[in-house]
Amino acid sequence: MKRSPRPDAATLRTCVRRIDFVLRKTYGDPKLAPARSLLGQLIETILSQNTTDTNSSRAFRELRRRFPRWDDVAAARPSAVAQAIWSAGLANTKAPRIQAILRRIQTERGRLSLAHLRKMSNSAAMDWLLSLPGVGPKTAACVLLFGMGRDVFPVDTHIHRLCRRLGMVSHFTSAEKTQEQMAGAIPKGRALAFHINLIRHGRLICRAQRPRCAVCILAAMCPSARDDGSRD
Ligand code: SF4
Numbered sequence: 001m002k003r004s005p006r007p008d009a010a011t012l013r014t015c016v017r018r019i020d021f022v023l024r025k026t027y028g029d030p031k032l033a034p035a036r037s038l039l040g041q042l043i044e045t046i047l048s049q050n051t052t053d054t055n056s057s058r059a060f061r062e063l064r065r066r067f068p069r070w071d072d073v074a075a076a077r078p079s080a081v082a083q084a085i086w087s088a089g090l091a092n093t094k095a096p097r098i099q100a101i102l103r104r105i106q107t108e109r110g111r112l113s114l115a116h117l118r119k120m121s122n123s124a125a126m127d128w129l130l131s132l133p134g135v136g137p138k139t140a141a142c143v144l145l146f147g148m149g150r151d152v153f154p155v156d157t158h159i160h161r162l163c164r165r166l167g168m169v170s171h172f173t174s175a176e177k178t179q180e181q182m183a184g185a186i187p188k189g190r191a192l193a194f195h196i197n198l199i200r201h202g203r204l205i206c207r208a209q210r211p212r213c214a215v216c217i218l219a220a221m222c223p224s225a226r227d228d229g230s231r232d
Contacts (some may be wrong), residue, residue: 006170014186015168015221020190022217023197030196032149038114039070041103041147042129043098047088047140059088070112087163097134104132117143122150137179145192153191155179158202165206165224 007015035041043063048056066084067073075083082095106112122144129140141154155163158224160175162168168185169178186194205212219225 006173007167009184011081012181013187015166016185016194017187018221019168019218020187020194020197022221024193026217027197027200029193032146032192035147035149036087038117038143038147039112040133042101042114042139042143045142045146046094046101046134047085048119049090049091049094049139056088059085059091062087064083071106076110094134100133101135109182114143114147118148120154122152123166125150127151137176141179143193149192151186151189151191153179153182153186153195154183155203156199157208158199158206159195161208162198162202162206165211165222166218170210197222 013190040060044056044060047063063073063081066080067076069197076099078092078095080101080150081099082091083089085094085098088094102112105114109116117128121127125144125148126137126140127164129135129143130137138154141152144150144152145154155175155178157175160178163178163182164171164173169181173181201218205216206218213219213222213225216222216225
């Protein structure tokens with residue numbers, strides 16, 4: 001497999017614009033879905049770590065059904081919370097993490113709400129979220145993007161894979177570094193659509209195993225493309 005060096009900033013911006021253009025022509029221009037509360041967005045994003053959207057949505061619904069108020073989640077036995085979110089996987093890790101976050105917010109803010117984030121700049125809101133246990137850059141960026149409509153670009157596992165294969169970052173760049181490097185390259189107002197379209201393309205075509213290069217709309221600009229549709 002070809003290993004791409006890191007492109008300079010101008011080359012990366014051009015590359016992003018071209019890829020965004022092609023993806024938009026194919027998948028359209030997705031809009032922001034109606035947001036949950038910011039706290040709901042944070043908890044659902046934590047549930048989505050290392051699992052599918054279907055599993056995490058099911059876990060979120062079950063958590064809300066069994067514990068209609070966030071105070072109830074914070075006060076519950078950890079095993080009861082773990083049981084409610086079982087379908088999201090890693091329930092014995094995620095349950096205490098969610099409870100620790102809720103208690104920290106309650107202690108620090110005096111109530112279970114993240115409304116104060118709406119008054120913060122992107123970087124201040126990111127820093128605040130990153131100080132919570134188990135919250136990394138992707139989770140924090142998802143809260144800003146999907147919860148507040150901020151123009152930030154979370155890098156999940158699909159986007160990380162596509163950024164490396166498409167040569168937008170070098171092959172050995174971590175997901176966290178990829179998020180940092182991509183932040184300055186996304187055209188204003190395009191973070192949401194580019195994020196969603198890259199994930200769509202990653203699920204449908206540029207899959208982790210056996211990517212379908214032979215039918216890929218990005219093949220002409222992809223340094224990892226293979227004529228026979230396979231990659232190593
Ligand atoms: S050409 Fe292949 S490796 Fe490149 S983006 Fe398309 S599917 Fe992925």
